[in-house]
Amino acid sequence: MSVYEPEALIAQDIDAYLDQHQHKSLLRFITCGSVDDGKSTLIGRLLYESKMIFEDQLAALEADSKRVGTQGQNIDFALLVDGLAAEREQGITIDVAYRFFTTDKRKFIVADTPGHEQYTRNMVTGASTADLAVILIDARKGVLTQTRRHSYLAHLLGIRKLVLAVNKMDLVGYDQAIYQAIVDDYAAFAASIGIAHFTPMPISGYQGDNVTTRSANTPWYQGPTLIGHLETVDLDIAADQAKPFRLPVQWVNRPNQDFRGFAGLIAGGTVKPGDQVRILPSGRVTTVSRIVTFDGDLAVAVAGQSVTLTLADEVDCSRGDVIAAADDPCQVADQFEATIVWMAAEPMLPGRPYWLKLGTQLVSATIQAPKYQVNVNTMAHLAAKTLDLNAIGVANLSTDRPISFESYADSRDLGGFILIDKMTNATVAAGMLHFSLRRSQNVHWQAFDVGREAHARLKNQKPAVLWFTGLSGAGKSTIANTVEKKLLRMNRHTFLLDGDNVRHGLNKDLGFTDADRVENIRRVGEVARLMTDAGLVVLTAFISPFRAEREMVRQMMAPGEFFEIFVDTPLAEAEKRDVKGLYQKARAGKLKNFTGIDSPYEPPEHPDLRIDTSIMTPDEAAELVIALLLGEL
Amino acid sequence: MSVELTHLRRLEAESIHIFREVVAEAESPVMLYSVGKDSAVMLHLARKAFFPASPPFPMLHVDTTWKFRAMYEMRERMAAESGMQLLVHQNPDAMARGINPFDHGSLHTDLWKTEGLKQALDKYGFDAAFGGARRDEEKSRAKERIFSFRSANHRWDPKNQRPELWRLYNTRKAKGESIRVFPISNWTELDIWQYIHLESIPIVPLYFAEERPTVERDGLILMVDDDRFRLKPGERPVMRSVRFRTLGCYPLSGAVESQAKTLPEVIQEMLLTTTSERQGRAIDHDQAASMEKKKQEGYF
Numbered sequence: 001m002s003v004y005e006p007e008a009l010i011a012q013d014i015d016a017y018l019d020q021h022q023h024k025s026l027l028r029f030i031t032c033g034s035v036d037d038g039k040s041t042l043i044g045r046l047l048y049e050s051k052m053i054f055e056d057q058l059a060a061l062e063a064d065s066k067r068v069g070t071q072g073q074n075i076d077f078a079l080l081v082d083g084l085a086a087e088r089e090q091g092i093t094i095d096v097a098y099r100f101f102t103t104d105k106r107k108f109i110v111a112d113t114p115g116h117e118q119y120t121r122n123m124v125t126g127a128s129t130a131d132l133a134v135i136l137i138d139a140r141k142g143v144l145t146q147t148r149r150h151s152y153l154a155h156l157l158g159i160r161k162l163v164l165a166v167n168k169m170d171l172v173g174y175d176q177a178i179y180q181a182i183v184d185d186y187a188a189f190a191a192s193i194g195i196a197h198f199t200p201m202p203i204s205g206y207q208g209d210n211v212t213t214r215s216a217n218t219p220w221y222q223g224p225t226l227i228g229h230l231e232t233v234d235l236d237i238a239a240d241q242a243k244p245f246r247l248p249v250q251w252v253n254r255p256n257q258d259f260r261g262f263a264g265l266i267a268g269g270t271v272k273p274g275d276q277v278r279i280l281p282s283g284r285v286t287t288v289s290r291i292v293t294f295d296g297d298l299a300v301a302v303a304g305q306s307v308t309l310t311l312a313d314e315v316d317c318s319r320g321d322v323i324a325a326a327d328d329p330c331q332v333a334d335q336f337e338a339t340i341v342w343m344a345a346e347p348m349l350p351g352r353p354y355w356l357k358l359g360t361q362l363v364s365a366t367i368q369a370p371k372y373q374v375n376v377n378t379m380a381h382l383a384a385k386t387l388d389l390n391a392i393g394v395a396n397l398s399t400d401r402p403i404s405f406e407s408y409a410d411s412r413d414l415g416g417f418i419l420i421d422k423m424t425n426a427t428v429a430a431g432m433l434h435f436s437l438r439r440s441q442n443v444h445w446q447a448f449d450v451g452r453e454a455h456a457r458l459k460n461q462k463p464a465v466l467w468f469t470g471l472s473g474a475g476k477s478t479i480a481n482t483v484e485k486k487l488l489r490m491n492r493h494t495f496l497l498d499g500d501n502v503r504h505g506l507n508k509d510l511g512f513t514d515a516d517r518v519e520n521i522r523r524v525g526e527v528a529r530l531m532t533d534a535g536l537v538v539l540t541a542f543i544s545p546f547r548a549e550r551e552m553v554r555q556m557m558a559p560g561e562f563f564e565i566f567v568d569t570p571l572a573e574a575e576k577r578d579v580k581g582l583y584q585k586a587r588a589g590k591l592k593n594f595t596g597i598d599s600p601y602e603p604p605e606h607p608d609l610r611i612d613t614s615i616m617t618p619d620e621a622a623e624l625v626i627a628l629l630l631g632e633l
Numbered sequence: 634m635s636v637e638l639t640h641l642r643r644l645e646a647e648s649i650h651i652f653r654e655v656v657a658e659a660e661s662p663v664m665l666y667s668v669g670k671d672s673a674v675m676l677h678l679a680r681k682a683f684f685p686a687s688p689p690f691p692m693l694h695v696d697t698t699w700k701f702r703a704m705y706e707m708r709e710r711m712a713a714e715s716g717m718q719l720l721v722h723q724n725p726d727a728m729a730r731g732i733n734p735f736d737h738g739s740l741h742t743d744l745w746k747t748e749g750l751k752q753a754l755d756k757y758g759f760d761a762a763f764g765g766a767r768r769d770e771e772k773s774r775a776k777e778r779i780f781s782f783r784s785a786n787h788r789w790d791p792k793n794q795r796p797e798l799w800r801l802y803n804t805r806k807a808k809g810e811s812i813r814v815f816p817i818s819n820w821t822e823l824d825i826w827q828y829i830h831l832e833s834i835p836i837v838p839l840y841f842a843e844e845r846p847t848v849e850r851d852g853l854i855l856m857v858d859d860d861r862f863r864l865k866p867g868e869r870p871v872m873r874s875v876r877f878r879t880l881g882c883y884p885l886s887g888a889v890e891s892q893a894k895t896l897p898e899v900i901q902e903m904l905l906t907t908t909s910e911r912q913g914r915a916i917d918h919d920q921a922a923s924m925e926k927k928k929q930e931g932y933f
Contacts (some may be wrong), residue, residue, distance in 0.1 A: 014901040021823075022831055026640035096796075097775040098768050100821045107640040109819055112775075121796060128798040238635040250653040255686035263682075265650045265800065270636075294684040302636045306649035306682070319657050343796055357801050360657070416799045425805040427795040 020104060025235060030111040030126045030159075032150035033136030038167045042136065042205030043099055043112055044077025046227070049212045050101040077205070096126045105231045120376060120390040121343040123150065124430055127157035128416065132233060134163045134226070139172045139202070143185045148193075149376045151186075155195055156339065156392070156432070158412060161233055162190075162198040165226060170204040174217040193379055199229060240303040244328035245269035245277065246406075246414060248359035249321045253308055261292055261308040262317055264360065267413035269325060271309070272300050276326035279317045280404040285326050287312040320361040322404040322414070330414055333436030334402045339394050340367065342387035344421070344428035350386065351518040353552045354428065355420035356399060359413055364400040364555075366522075367419075369515070371395060386515055387429075396437060408432035423548050452558075455535035459493045463532035464629060465557055469544045469604065470567035471596050472582055473574040475613050475621075476541040479567060482622035484539055490626075492537050497524055499542040512593040518549055525553035532561055537629070545601045563628055566607035567621075571596045573614065609633070641828055645678065648816040650800060651779060652682035652763070655814050656689055658804040659761035662814075663720070665750070666692040666711075668704040669880045670836050671765035673711075674825050675817055677834045679763070680715055687716035693762075694721045695753055697745035699734055699882035701858050707837045722753035734884040735863050741882070751787045754811060761804070761812045769821040779818045785809035826900045839877045840899060842891040846870035853887035878903070 009017045033039040099110040111126030113119070127133065133154040137147055154162060164186055172178045183200045190198055201210055202218050203226055209215035212227045224232070246267040253261035271277075275288045291298040292308040301307045309323065317323070324330050342348050348367060356365035370393035373384035387393045408415030419429040456463050466483065468476040480496055487494045503510070507523055510516040521544050528538045544550050554562045574596070575583040586594035593599045604610075609628045611621045627633050638646075655662050664679060666672045679688040692715075694708055712719035724732075727744040734741045754762060768775045778794050780802050795803050806812065817825070829836060846857045848868050855862075856877075857870040862884060864870070875888035876899065889906075893899040 010901055010904045014897040017904075018827060018830060018897060018900065022639060022641065022827060023637075024640045025637070026643045098819065099775060100769045100819070102821070102823065107821075107824070125796040125798050129800075237638065241635045250650070251657045253683065253686055259685060261685075263653055265646055292685065294681040300636065302638070304638050304643055304646055306646040306653070308684070355805065357803065360654075412799055416801065418798055418801045418803060420803050420805055425803070425807060427798075427803045430796070430798045 021102075024102065024105060024107050026107050026109070027132065027230060027233070027235065028109045028111070028130050029132040029134060029230065030113055030123070030130040030154070031134045031136060032113055032123060032154065033167070034138070034144060034146040037136040037138045038205045039112070039136050041077045042134075042165070042167065042203075042211070043110055045205050045208060045211055046108075046110070047099060047101050048077060049208070049227070050103055096122045103227065103231055108230065120149075120153065120341065120392070123153050124157060124341050124343075127154050127159055128412070128430065130154075130157075130159055131235065132161040132163065132230070133159045134165050135198075136165050136167050137182060137186070139166050139168045139178055139182065142182050143189060145377045147186070148189060148379075151190065151195065152193055152376055152379060155193060158408060158432075160197075162195060163226070163229060164198050164200040166200065166202050167205055169202045169209060169218065170207045174202070174209075174215075176218075176220045179221075199223070201226060201229070237303075240268060241270050243268035243303065243411075244330075245271050245275070245323075245325040246330060246411065247271070247307075247309065247323040248361075248404075248413065249317060249319055249323060250360050252318055259310070260314075261310050262323060263306070263308045264323075265306045265413075266301060266303050267359070268303050268411055270300060270302050271307075273297075277311070277323050278326040278329045279315055280322045280324055280329055281332040281402050282316060282321070283329075284313075284315045284317075286315050320359075322359065324404070330404050330406045330411075331436060332402045332404050334400075335396065335398045335437040336405070337371075337394065337396050337434045337437060338417075338431045339392065339408075339434065340370075340387060340397075340419075340429050340431045342389060342391045342393075342429050344426055345389050346421070346428070347389075347514075348387040348429065349515050349518045350395075351515070351522045352546075352548055353400075353422065353555075355422055356397075356403075356417050356431075357420065358403060358405060358415075358417035358433075361403050363403055364422075365397050365419070367395050367397040369395065385513075394434075397431075405433055405436070407435055421548075422551065452533040452535065455533065457535075459535045461492055461535065461537065463535050463558075463561055464537050465528050465532060465553075465562050466537070466539045466565060466625060466629065467528075467544070467550065467553065467563060468539070468541045468565050468567055469550060469607075471569060471571060471574045471601055472543055472594070473577050473579050474567040474569035475611075475618060476543075476567045478618050479611065479621045479625070480539045480541045482618050483625045486622055486626055487537060487629075493535065494537045494539060495531055496539045496541070497528060498540075502542075512599070514546075514593075514599070517545065517599075521546075521549040521553065525549075525556050528553070529556045532557060543595050543601070545595050545599065547602045547604070550604065563608040564604055565625060565628070566604045566610045567613060568603070568610050569613045641824065641831060644817075644820055644824060645681070645828075647800075647819065648675075648678045649682040651802070651814060651816040652679055652688075654802055655761050655763070655804065655812075656683070659812070661757070661759050662690040662761040662763065663754075663757065663759040664688070664690055664692045664717075664763040665765070666694050666708070666719075667765065667880075668694070668700065668708050668711075668837060669765070670825055670829060670840060671767065671817060673834050673836050674820070674828055675763065675765045676711060676715060677832060678816060690763075691718035691720050693753055693757075693759075694719065695746060695749045696721050696723045697741070697749070697882050698723055698728070699741075699745075699861075699884060701837070701839055701856070701880065701883045701886075703837050703839050704880060707835070711835070720753070720757065722749055722756070724749035724752060733861075734882050741885075754787070759811065760806070761814055763814050763816060765817055766815045767820050767822070767825075768818050777815065777818070779815050780804065781813045781815070782806065783811050783813060787811070822903070823900075826896070826903060830896050830900065837880060839880060841895070842874050842876040842893045842898075844872045845875050845888070847873045847875055847888060854890065855886070856883055856888055858883040 031039050097112045101108050113123040113126035135150055166179050166182050179202045201223055202221050203210045209217055210225050247264045249262045250264040253263050273288050278285050289310045289312050291301045350369040351366055353364045353366050356363050370384045372381040373391055373393040375382055384393055406414040415433045417431045418427050421428050468480050470476050477498055484494050484496050507520050510520050531538045585591040586597040595601050724745055732741055732744050778797050847854050876891045877888050893902045
């Protein structure tokens with residue numbers, strides 16, 4: 001059955017066997033195919049053929065095959081790999097699963113990724129760690145939309161080794177003409193999206209043709225078997241080690257005063273004691289003293305190894321910094337163009353800050369509206385204002401501080417990033433940096449002699465932002481107005497920014513979608529910040545429905561200068577008042593995206609002040625706000 | 634000229650990277666230590682990750698009081714050797730009720746292990762716990778993330794796990810939530826044995842064949858490790874040359890008859906044998922998906 005007959009060696013000379021297996025290399029690959037392409041069957045066969053299935057598992061498999069299998073009385077290899085109980089009942093894989101098998105030459109980690117359209121996310125996840133992709137095609141169906149999508153995604157994620165496995169050849173009578181037509185068809189498509197090279201092969205996962213042994217059914221095929229190819233394909237180890245040295249610092253090892261080591265996994269290149277290195281983003285240059293490991297100091301360390309370096313000088317270096325070749329460091333920037341794969345049910349909100357994790361760096365980042373979205377079936381560019389679940393687009397983004405990076409094409413480790421929602425902590429997107437925007441290199445912060453302290457001193461006050469948030473009609477503007485009048489009488493220099501008024505000018509290009517609401521608040525936040533730099537006490541009256549944006553504005557301000565005031569009026573009460581008649585319109589469906597009706601309001605969890613308008617007058621509320629500002633609460 | 638990295642070196646580098654990532658980002662990590670071979674490898678990797686420092690977290694043994702004596706000896710030895718703090722938790726409720734594997738069946742595992750683990754994590758306030766589970770152990774584990782998030786009441790929600798791309802792990806979490814981290818997810822049983830061999834990692838002698846007092850029950854060979862073992866009428870311990878492929882509570886761990894006294898011989902037997910690792914463990918026999926259910930309830 002199998003070409004692997006390791007039993008003989010194991011039985012005769014276990015030491016020789018162990019020695020052989022300790023020198024195996026590792027290949028990670030993904031399999032992609034449509035629902036019925038026979039992917040699980042092929043993976044099941046690979047496991048089976050490499051003797052990774054034990055007798056008891058085989059017995060269970062045979063029993064399962066008879067009970068729920070789709071292959072009649074024969075073994076249904078797919079049952080070996082289909083996983084979680086619910087999925088098994090549905091008969092489809094719905095997540096990424098990792099499988100393992102080994103031959104004498106290599107260990108393999110297989111990411112099993114599903115073919116359904118809505119699971120772009122899972123395929124991207126599986127492809128991110130793969131060196132090679134096996135694209136499965138049903139010989140009866142030829143190149144399908146899904147085939148194009150899988151190939152595009154594999155290519156997008158930087159996989160340059162593709163195997164085109166034309167499967168189910170047994171069901172087309174091992175017909176060479178059918179095979180060749182599919183390969184030609186695919187070749188034309190591959191060239192159109194920039195895939196320079198792929199390795200086609202005719203196989204049958206079910207019958208085992210050309211999986212581990214050359215099949216007598218395809219005498220016209222001269223290429224390698226699937227396993228033969230996977231065992232021998234070049235792993236790019238030499239190329240990775242020839243790249244310039246990069247070590248993203250994960251952790252500073254400081255067990256005592258005499259030792260300070262910088263730990264991390266080498267993302268590219270080679271390092272030796274004595275090498276000159278540059279710490280990024282600071283740019284300080286120093287020399288590597290030692291490469292410290294549990295097994296003794298190393299004379300050389302290479303890409304893919306986890307090591308600890310010590311440096312000759314006492315330079316500032318901590319988690320998030322990158323230790324790079326001094327004469328060929330990576331770039332540092334804070335504005336980029338990137339491809340973004342959106343992975344959350346909540347759509348992307350341009351302008352909203354997300355956490356961005358790249359290498360060991362975690363920064364706050366905002367994404368602009370996409371330049372375009374890619375239709376993953378046709379690769380056509382579409383206009384888009386946002387990105388929904390499983391959408392792929394290209395957009396500019398900026399980070400709140402410079403990060404060390406490389407383009408994704410040069411380095412997965414320093415060019416691939418994830419975006420994290422600041423409220424839910426969910427991973428909402430994956431991204432790949434293309435390049436930094438030139439303007440980020442050319443726009444510098446200008447320092448002036450008259451600073452914010454001077455402005456504030458002249459006015460004899462401490463700048464502040466009094467941020468009123470609450471439903472439409474809650475009383476924000478009324479209370480803010482009363483507060484401002486009182487402050488004026490106290491000789492305070494103030495300015496009131498009102499939601500309706502700002503939308504007549506600065507923000508008149510914005511509507512009321514979630515994305516526009518985010519941008520509205522971002523701009524108001526920036527204006528309020530400039531006004532605090534000018535020394536003013538700023539009052540703002542905006543619904544500002546989302547916690548994330550209110551938090552973003554808080555982060556913009558100097559510590560202690562932002563006060564979130566929750567004007568808490570129940571929806572029923574605000575609707576009853578309906579000063580502007582807006583609730584009536586919204587209820588009648590004449591006004592879309594109205595907060596409280598068909599757009600959410602996220603009340604503050606820990607406001608600096610909560611005003612219950614059902615128990616106090618605007619004047620009493622204003623007194624409370626002033627007490628808050630003066631630090632009397 | 635390039636340096637070749639073997640599959641074991643690449644697995645090692647990945648595991649070390651995971652350990653460091655957690656220590657850099659979690660507030661209070663802990664390593665769950667079960668004294669078995671997977672724990673032995675995990676501990677070894679942790680020591681490598683932080684050398685020359687000791688691993689900057691304690692090791693936690695959720696004890697059932699029913700482990701093999703040789704396991705308790707190994708636990709003390711490894712704690713001393715690694716320089717790590719050893720925490721032992723025994724569920725006081727299970728202790729008071731005298732829960733044992735002879736009378737209480739699966740309740741024994743539920744209370745001592747599942748409940749005991751939750752109690753210990755809550756007691757010390759750990760927000761990240763390293764565990765030695767591997768994806769090749771069982772079908773549902775093939776889909777488990779390396780970083781697995783648990784709600785404040787320790788439940789695992791298979792529909793709500795985060796995608797893991799590249800080497801980027803999102804470790805952010807709300808207060809009360811915790812992470813189970815599996816640094817050896819991508820190791821197989823064969824990798825584990827080869828690595829133990831290559832690195833000369835100390836493991837409990839029970840993994841090697843030796844003459845031991847045993848009885849045979851329901852198709853399992855059980856070792857009579859101390860006088861708490863309840864012999865049935867007419868049952869007599871018989872000396873057999875046995876070893877264990879997996880270690881747990883001694884009255885629940887099935888031995889295999891074996892002559893393998895050295896590590897290469899054990900690996901040789903493992904490779905030539907045709908029953909998978911978990912068969913010696915009583916927990917999985919009920920249903921194919923039972924591990925998944927246990928996981929949702931908080932079993933590691």
